[in-house]
Amino acid sequence: MIVAVLAGFVMFSLCVGTLPTAAAAALCVLVGGILLAFGHHSHGGVLVIDVYARRSRYFAWSPALKTACCVLLLLLCVASASPWVPLVLALILALLTVCGGGIHLHDYLALLSLPAAFLLLSGLALLWDYAPAADGAVAIPFWNGWLVVTAAAQVRARLVMARALGAVSCLYFLSLSTTMPEILSVLRRAHVPSVMTELAVLIYRYLFVLLSVYQSMKDAAASRLGYSGFARSIRTTGSVYGNLLATSFRRSGACFDAMESRCYDGEIRFLEREKPVTLPAALLFGGLLAGTVACMMIGGA
Amino acid sequence: MEELLRFEHVSFAYEDGAEQRLALKDCSVSIGAGERVAVLGSNGAGKSTFFLLSNGVLCPKEGTVFFHGEPVGRKKQELNRLRRGVGLVFQDPDVQILGGTVEEEISFGPMNLGLSREEVRRRVDGAVERMHLEDLRQRAPQYLSGGEKKRVSIADALAMEPELLLMDEPAASLDPENCRILEETLDMLGEQGLALAVATHDVDFAWRWAQRILVFQHGCLAADRTPEEIFSDTALLDTCHLAQPMLFRAARAMGIRPLPRTMEDFEQAVSGRHREQGGERI
Numbered sequence: 122m123i124v125a126v127l128a129g130f131v132m133f134s135l136c137v138g139t140l141p142t143a144a145a146a147a148l149c150v151l152v153g154g155i156l157l158a159f160g161h162h163s164h165g166g167v168l169v170i171d172v173y174a175r176r177s178r179y180f181a182w183s184p185a186l187k188t189a190c191c192v193l194l195l196l197l198c199v200a201s202a203s204p205w206v207p208l209v210l211a212l213i214l215a216l217l218t219v220c221g222g223g224i225h226l227h228d229y230l231a232l233l234s235l236p237a238a239f240l241l242l243s244g245l246a247l248l249w250d251y252a253p254a255a256d257g258a259v260a261i262p263f264w265n266g267w268l269v270v271t272a273a274a275q276v277r278a279r280l281v282m283a284r285a286l287g288a289v290s291c292l293y294f295l296s297l298s299t300t301m302p303e304i305l306s307v308l309r310r311a312h313v314p315s316v317m318t319e320l321a322v323l324i325y326r327y328l329f330v331l332l333s334v335y336q337s338m339k340d341a342a343a344s345r346l347g348y349s350g351f352a353r354s355i356r357t358t359g360s361v362y363g364n365l366l367a368t369s370f371r372r373s374g375a376c377f378d379a380m381e382s383r384c385y386d387g388e389i390r391f392l393e394r395e396k397p398v399t400l401p402a403a404l405l406f407g408g409l410l411a412g413t414v415a416c417m418m419i420g421g422a
Numbered sequence: 423m424e425e426l427l428r429f430e431h432v433s434f435a436y437e438d439g440a441e442q443r444l445a446l447k448d449c450s451v452s453i454g455a456g457e458r459v460a461v462l463g464s465n466g467a468g469k470s471t472f473f474l475l476s477n478g479v480l481c482p483k484e485g486t487v488f489f490h491g492e493p494v495g496r497k498k499q500e501l502n503r504l505r506r507g508v509g510l511v512f513q514d515p516d517v518q519i520l521g522g523t524v525e526e527e528i529s530f531g532p533m534n535l536g537l538s539r540e541e542v543r544r545r546v547d548g549a550v551e552r553m554h555l556e557d558l559r560q561r562a563p564q565y566l567s568g569g570e571k572k573r574v575s576i577a578d579a580l581a582m583e584p585e586l587l588l589m590d591e592p593a594a595s596l597d598p599e600n601c602r603i604l605e606e607t608l609d610m611l612g613e614q615g616l617a618l619a620v621a622t623h624d625v626d627f628a629w630r631w632a633q634r635i636l637v638f639q640h641g642c643l644a645a646d647r648t649p650e651e652i653f654s655d656t657a658l659l660d661t662c663h664l665a666q667p668m669l670f671r672a673a674r675a676m677g678i679r680p681l682p683r684t685m686e687d688f689e690q691a692v693s694g695r696h697r698e699q700g701g702e703r704i
Contacts, residue, residue: 175562300562302522322520329564330516372517379518381479382510383531383582384502391521392529392542394560 122157124234127241129153134248134270135279138258156234170232170296177222179298182402188307190406191295197413198287203420204279207287210413214290217405218297229293236289240282247278301325306393319389330372335365423454425491426586426617427476427508432485434471445471447641448485453586453619458612460628460649461621463638464663469621470513472638473588476619478504506535509579513590515571519563524555524574527563531582549581553607569600576607586617593624605631629653629667630683637662650681 133149140148174180179187194214198207219226248270255262257269295304302325309318338361342348347357377385434446446468453459461469474480475487478494478501487494487504494504512518521527528549532542550556553573558566563574572592579587593601608631612618619636622628628635628649635652637645639662645652652658653670669688673681678695682688 171562300522302526325522326520326564333516375512375514375517378474378479379512380520382474382477382505382512383578384505384534386498386502386534389520389530390533391526392533392539392546394523394525 124238124241125153125156127245128156128237131241131244131248131282134245134259135275135282137270138272138275156230156237169228171300173224173228173297174300177218177224177298179222179402180300181396182298183396183398184299184303185307185310186398186402186406187295187299188304190410191291193410194413195288195291197410197417198291199284201284201287201417201420202280203417204283206413206416206420207283209416210409211283211287211290213409214294218290218294222294222298224297229297232293232297233289240285240289243285244278244282247281248274250274302391306391315388322389327369327372327376331365331369334368334372335361338364423456425452425454426489428452428488428491429475430486430488432475432482432487434475434480434483436471444641446475449643450485451636451643451646453617455585455617456612456615457617457619458608458631458633459617459619459636460632460634461619461636461638462623462625462628462652462662462664463621463644464623467638467662468641469638470590471641473510473590473619473621476504476586476588477508477510478502479510506582507585509582509584509587511576511579511587511589511592513592513594515568515575518575518578519571522562523560524558524563524566524577525550525560527574528555528577528581531578535582545581545583549577552580552610553577569596569603572596572600572604573607580611584616586619587611589618589620591621591623593622593627625653625665626667626669629670637664 129149129152132152133145136145136148194210198210201207215229218224219229250257250269250271251263251266252269252271253266255267255269257267257271258275259270260267261269302322305318305321305325308321309315342357342361346353348354429449429451432446432449433444435442435444449468449472461472463469471480475482478487481496481501489504489507494500519527520530525546528546529542532545537545550559553576555570555573555577558570558574563571566574576587576589576592592604596604605627608618608620620631632649635645635647635649636643637652637658644662645655645658647655653666656666658664659666669682669685673688673691676692678688678691682691
């Protein structure tokens with residue numbers, strides 16, 4: 122709801138002045154409406170991404186290829202001088218994720234609304250400025266001066282937001298088609314320091330354990346009316362978190378014992394299933410990369 | 423019978439803060455190849471500590487653990503020899519599970535042994551087959567049911583190809599159907615010549631399955647005898663808060679000899695008796 126209103130407002134601020142006011146208002150209502158219709162919050166965001174990734178049709182593709190290409194595309198997005206390249210790329214990747222990967226549009230937009238809130242808030246800060254004189258596409262009198270949106274700020278905000286949107290959709294394409302353990306194994310093979318990848322493996326694994334412990338603690342507290350009333354809710358939440366910390370400590374000891382019992386020697390290794398690079402995957406990513414580079418060259422020339 | 427594991431006057435204390443409490447006191451015991459041992463005792467009696475010491479996760483404060491007659495010291499290499507030869511299945515599979523897929527999870531142990539890829543693959547395939555996990559190979563362990571997780575955690579230990587497998591209350595939080603599957607698994611592993619030690623609170627199971635029973639109490643090994651001797655010793659059962667198995671009591675009350683281990687044996691003995699009595703009457 123808040124995201125939808127925010128999105129509408131930011132869209133309006135972005136376009137006002139360049140498009141006729143009626144068109145800008147229509148666009149603002151359209152974007153807000155789409156987000157309002159589809160973008161309601163889903164629960165347990167992390168778990169959901171993991172489930173979708175396993176369900177995606179791109180799950181069988183080589184994780185190394187997917188990771189490498191998504192990172193390259195992301196870099197191109199961020200480096201792009203024109204807002205159109207990342208915008209088009211975001212659209213293509215969203216279409217691929219939704220139509221090709223088999224993720225529901227509704228789920229995709231719901232997931233997108235999480236980073237969108239941050240993106241829109243920063244867009245707002247980029248667009249609106251406080252100035253002593255009213256010179257800009259929009260100006261609202263405020264406290265001895267004006268809140269203005271200048272044309273320069275609009276150009277800058279469009280570029281930054283397009284880049285961010287492109288980058289987010291690259292990452293979403295990757296994380297909605299590749300599971301965390303696969304991405305981590307790619308990073309390990311790419312010689313990312315093992316401290317980082319191993320921490321990530323452990324965090325990934327115990328996230329699920331902690332979440333389930335947290336859920337059962339919360340349910341247990343709720344069954345004893347721990348959340349009746351605001352003050353009591355806060356107290357209960359505090360003690361649940363405190364208990365969670367104590368439990369995690371105890372659990373981490375037990376988990377380490379379990380690893381030791383299987384000859385853990387300071388390095389986590391698994392036997393990985395080979396997912397070779399297939400022709401359609403190579404063609405798709407080759408095409409995307411070549412297209413993006415070509416567009417950027419033409420735009421730059 | 424070849425001796426696998428021997429404890430000689432082993433003591434162990436957990437250090438929690440200033441207080442030191444002996445979790446295991448002067449324990450001497452030995453387990454041979456192919457034995458089926460049940461480990462009984464109330465909560466906190468020292469069963470889990472005994473298992474962690476047997477597996478080399480903990481090191482004794484006093485006394486020595488021997489594996490194949492050789493003492494196991496504190497060096498990583500020696501401990502790993504013990505960890506390889508003695509598999510441990512933890513009570514809570516969530517503590518043990520680490521991998522992104524069932525296959526990866528099972529491969530963690532063998533990969534740590536520094537084996538070749540082919541050998542790891544062979545062991546993983548073997549463990550998957552023995553625990554009937556074919557359909558779950560590519561599934562993520564965090565989404566499996568309790569019974570399935572248990573099977574994965576047993577496969578984890580089997581992939582290390584141990585000579586002795588320790589299980590800490592494997593039937594805890596399993597439904598009756600999964601308990602039945604678990605017992606079948608235990609029978610199968612026993613038949614394949616693996617020595618098994620199972621910690622349990624289920625005296626009926628211990629009576630049905632074990633060749634030998636260890637009873638722990640307050641960190642001491644209170645008894646190490648055959649099931650008949652243990653369950654006939656009412657004084658011991660009283661002090662250790664153990665009950666007599668149902669079949670044991672029923673058969674004793676009816677004066678059936680030898681005492682039947684399974685329900686089927688019991689039914690046979692009873693129906694045999696009816697036939698005899700019927701014959702007399704005619």
